[in-house]
Amino acid sequence: MSRRVALPPLGTLSLAAELYLQALGVETVAPPPASRRTLDIGVQGVPEMVCIPCKLLLGHYVEAAERGATDIIMLGGPGTCRLGYSAAQQARRLREWGLAVRTHTLDLCHVHHDLFRLTRVLADGRSVRELIEPIRFLMDLLSLTDALETTALVARARERERGAMDRALAGALERVAALRNRRELGEQRDEILWLVRAVELDPDRPVLRVGLVGDAFTILTPFLNHNLEVRLGRMGVEVHRWFHYTGRIQVPLPLLLRRDRGGRARRAGRRYLRRDVGGFARSTVGEAALMAQGEVDGLIYVAPFNCTPEMVAQSALIALQREQGVPVLNLSFDEQTGPAGGVTRLEAFVDVLHWRKGR
């Protein structure tokens, strides 16, 4: 039986990964976007105290199996938090529920090596040489989608017509979804980028710059964070997301290792958090420290409720806040569906930033 591979929806990563697998000749299945139902399925298989990404992911895996996936790529790997064994637990739950799928874990802590390993498993029968071109395609795809998203996150704050940026981004991503190989991408790259760069902006609008740090899964899932990034953009806030796929997946040249952004963030964060406490805590504290050095007016720390690594990181940020004088808003998300409390905090935070900036 041929493989039908599914990947949980995770922003533009899923889009790029799907195109990559298709370029390798692997059939893919796209699970439906996160919904109330996804979460309802997930909570049945995960203990109540566990963080929400874990629950939502399990729901995605089940919905992928329902759509006919034979192989599911799970996010996990040996981290120091629950993420370390959540994939194993979820795989077991799928078996208990009688879903006959093969599960593969993508180790988020060592993405470069593991992506290659996983590719060889999924595209079995192909030589290493045949993998080179698709891998380069994947890197170019991620670099393109990162550029699109970064532009949208910053420029949405200045859009003249509300919603124009969202439409442009959706249109651009649709064009990306139609790309089949690196040649097509090369030919259309500028044209696709221009779709979002052509959105009419108001250069005189007073905008704020906010750094979005914390748990990547929560940041990248609008269903969980109540569309935080778009909401901020429409409040006139340029969003600087700490997490970019290109930075996570591309292998930096050893010589540049200490000079790239990741290296600088590691050094900036060492002062506040010395060891790896799991999740994205260490990288996110580093990025926050770097952003606090004049790149942003304030920081928003996003975490799933009850996430241990992020709680440690949050306390590390108190010192950062005191030393650098940068305001930090902590937002934690759980199964609640009402955005009201969060919106009040966001609005008040934006007011605080305007006030401080007006000084």
Add this chain to the structure above:
Amino acid sequence: MSEVFLGMDVGSVTTKFAAVDRRGELVASLYRRTGGQPIQAIREGLAQMAERLPAGVRVLGMGATGSGRQLAGAIVGADVVKNEITAHAVAALHFVPAVRTVIDIGGQDSKLILLRDGIVVDFAMNSVCAAGTGSFLEQQAHRLGITVEELGQRALLSEHPVRIAGRCTVFAESDMVHKQQMGHPVDDIIYDLSGTGAQLFEQPGAGQDARAAGSVSGRGGGQCRGSAGLSGSTGHRSDRAAASRGDGRAGCGSAGPGAE
């Protein structure tokens, strides 16, 4: 013909209206329960306000705040829709220009707002729990057979305060029941119930700078009372009482336990 500006605060528990003239003087106000039906509360409240205002009054502008502000703003076509944190801060600055701390014990959340030199520099809200909220105080008052308005006065009668775990409402309630069964007088239990709310403002997680929060609230009693009196959802008298009690405890907490 008189002219007014009308403000509305549609909260989870109560809905407040205030009309001020061009000079900012209060002309009329109304304080009523939301009763879980904000639209009805707004409609009836506006009708009651009309009775309290002189006939033929012109409303020059309307503002809405509170957790129901979007709804209220849409219904009446408000000119300004602002979150309650900013509204509190601006109102407190109007009455007490040197204000440094505002504590609001609301129905569904409690807020601590820190101001320096006339601007808000930080704020904190209870994150995911009902601990320290007006609804919890009201619920416990009801369980003890008194009204929430009486809480403050009863707490002042306490002679031997007990210790109640206040970080979580489940713990707080079981602790209260336990102390009750041990034979502690209700006043002592109420004293610490008020104190638990104040302690939350001292927690490093709640106030982002615990020392500042503790010391500020210790000194700025009058300011806290004044601003808490401006709004709040559980009944303004009780809010005043709760804030003043809480404030006393916060100061007491930083001086050492049982110093009061």
